[in-house]
Amino acid sequence: MLDINPDIEKKISQAKVLMVGCSAGGFALLHDLIVHLPENFPLAVVVIIHRSRKYESSLEKILTAKGSIPVRLAEDKDILMPGNVYFAPADYHLLLEPDYSFTLDFSEPVHFCRPSIDVTFQSVSDVAGSKAIGVLLSGANQDGAFGIKYIGENGGLTVVQDPKEAEVNTMPESAIKLSVVDMILKNDELFNLLDEIYRIKEVVISSNKS
Amino acid sequence: MIANEHITFDELEQVIQLVNKVHGFDFFEYSRASLKRRVTRIMGLKKLNLFDLKGLLINDENFFEIFLKEITVNVTEMFRDPEFFKSVRDNVLPYLASFQHIKIWNAGCSTGEEVYSYAILLQEQGLYERSMLYGTDINSDVLEEAKTGIYDLKKMKLYSENYRETGIRRSLANFYTAQYDAAAINHNLKSKTLFSIHNLVSDGVFNEFQLISCRNVLIYFALNLQQKVMQLFYDSLQPLGFLCLGSKECLRNETISKRFKVIDKKFNIYQKIA
Numbered sequence: 001m002l003d004i005n006p007d008i009e010k011k012i013s014q015a016k017v018l019m020v021g022c023s024a025g026g027f028a029l030l031h032d033l034i035v036h037l038p039e040n041f042p043l044a045v046v047v048i049i050h051r052s053r054k055y056e057s058s059l060e061k062i063l064t065a066k067g068s069i070p071v072r073l074a075e076d077k078d079i080l081m082p083g084n085v086y087f088a089p090a091d092y093h094l095l096l097e098p099d100y101s102f103t104l105d106f107s108e109p110v111h112f113c114r115p116s117i118d119v120t121f122q123s124v125s126d127v128a129g130s131k132a133i134g135v136l137l138s139g140a141n142q143d144g145a146f147g148i149k150y151i152g153e154n155g156g157l158t159v160v161q162d163p164k165e166a167e168v169n170t171m172p173e174s175a176i177k178l179s180v181v182d183m184i185l186k187n188d189e190l191f192n193l194l195d196e197i198y199r200i201k202e203v204v205i206s207s208n209k210s
Numbered sequence: 211m212i213a214n215e216h217i218t219f220d221e222l223e224q225v226i227q228l229v230n231k232v233h234g235f236d237f238f239e240y241s242r243a244s245l246k247r248r249v250t251r252i253m254g255l256k257k258l259n260l261f262d263l264k265g266l267l268i269n270d271e272n273f274f275e276i277f278l279k280e281i282t283v284n285v286t287e288m289f290r291d292p293e294f295f296k297s298v299r300d301n302v303l304p305y306l307a308s309f310q311h312i313k314i315w316n317a318g319c320s321t322g323e324e325v326y327s328y329a330i331l332l333q334e335q336g337l338y339e340r341s342m343l344y345g346t347d348i349n350s351d352v353l354e355e356a357k358t359g360i361y362d363l364k365k366m367k368l369y370s371e372n373y374r375e376t377g378i379r380r381s382l383a384n385f386y387t388a389q390y391d392a393a394a395i396n397h398n399l400k401s402k403t404l405f406s407i408h409n410l411v412s413d414g415v416f417n418e419f420q421l422i423s424c425r426n427v428l429i430y431f432a433l434n435l436q437q438k439v440m441q442l443f444y445d446s447l448q449p450l451g452f453l454c455l456g457s458k459e460c461l462r463n464e465t466i467s468k469r470f471k472v473i474d475k476k477f478n479i480y481q482k483i484a
Contacts, residue, residue, distance in 0.1 A: 075458065076428075076429050076458050076459065077433060089458065092429075092458065095241070095243035095244055095247065096243055097241060097242055097243045098219055098242055098243075103241040103243045103244055103429060103430070104429045104458050105241075105243075105244050105247070105283065105429065105430075106283060106285055106426045106429070106456075107244075107247070107248075107283040107285055108285055119247070122247075123243050123246075123247065126219070126243070126246065127243070
């Protein structure tokens with residue numbers, strides 16, 4: 001079982017956006033996590049993976065077909081909605097506006113990456129503050145470490161895959177080195193976290209109704 | 211603590227107000243998320259806090275030029291999205307060939323790489339001599355770079371790859387001269403190009419065009435401003451002229467979109483039909 005202390009429980013209960021950053025070696029796990037998401041998942045999910053612009057990808061279609069909630073490429077000015085998964089498109093940074101609509105951005109790559117995990121983590125954190133959760137998985141560079149720190153400083157929940165279980169541990173290790181994160185989770189615990197988010201938010205939603 | 215350079219959305223509004231009051235530039239309908247990133251970036255580069263930034267914006271004319279350049283995104287490539295240029299070559303140029311004169315407007319051209327990409331396509335197809343290419347931007351610095359047509363030789367590797375991927379068996383090296391670490395666009399490719407300042411927010415129609423290309427500019431505008439600019443493009447196009455947008459930008463507004471025919475859905479190429 002996951003150790004959810006009151007501080008973490010509070011952060012989850014107010015959360016609106018779940019961000020997941022992933023690169024080399026993280027895709028299989030990401031795939032399984034997304035397929036695991038239940039219908040009516042209470043948060044909007046934003047995913048940043050490093051992907052090449054050279055290849056067409058039908059990732060979103062495949063994941064929508066396999067999973068229970070819609071998975072799509074984020075489009076310019078789309079409004080972020082709970083129960084949906086949005087992927088950052090290849091070759092653009094993905095930003096969030098104060099009205100929770102997306103802006104695509106073609107500025108310089110960060111850590112040689114566009115989309116960059118840091119860029120989206122910061123931008124969403126600027127808007128969502130303590131209502132943001134950031135999860136960083138396997139990867140071969142330092143992208144995402146600063147973003148995790150930034151989310152934490154803004155009061156959001158920070159989660160990093162246990163480097164021992166990551167196929168490529170540079171990314172999670174960089175994040176743990178740069179700041180104190182809320183949770184370092186083994187792979188099966190990451191699935192538990194999704195269940196816990198669902199459970200805790202259910203309680204919040206039903207108590208709001210009554 | 212978050213770095214000093216961090217500003218809030220409220221502070222960003224103050225900066226936008228100030229820029230408007232002191233310099234007359236209107237960024238009110240720009241994407242806040244992008245502006246916030248850009249302003250934070252320049253504060254980091256120049257080691258400024260909000261107070262210093264405001265002081266410089268008020269007191270230092272030269273700083274404003276730098277500020278303007280840094281807060282707008284000036285990243286561009288030659289033949290970015292090779293398949294887009296292939297589509298222009300296959301679907302648009304044969305049509306343009308039937309016009310007596312071909313006038314092309316590249317709005318938000320930054321350092322000009324895309325203008326020269328069009329010039330190369332036109333030359334390749336034997337249409338360049340009766341063409342005129344206009345590149346506009348709000349920033350005079352990038353336009354100066356565009357006019358020189360001299361680029362970092364290192365970038366030419368990517369540009370050459372892009373060009374090859376447009377599906378032509380010719381080398382980009384035919385169109386520039388390499389010297390030391392620079393690549394100079396051939397002089398004849400510059401003879402029909404004209405670069406000048408134009409602000410999509412505040413300036414109007416200045417000519418009539420057979421093709422308008424504005425890619426990866428509208429993503430930085432709020433929806434209202436996007437619609438306004440679409441109308442400007444519509445008004446600036448000759449009947450049956452073409453509008454090319456970025457691969458993530460499309461005609462959303464129905465009143466405008468029904469006056470255009472979709473030529474390439476994936477790459478957002480449209481033709482004005484009504």
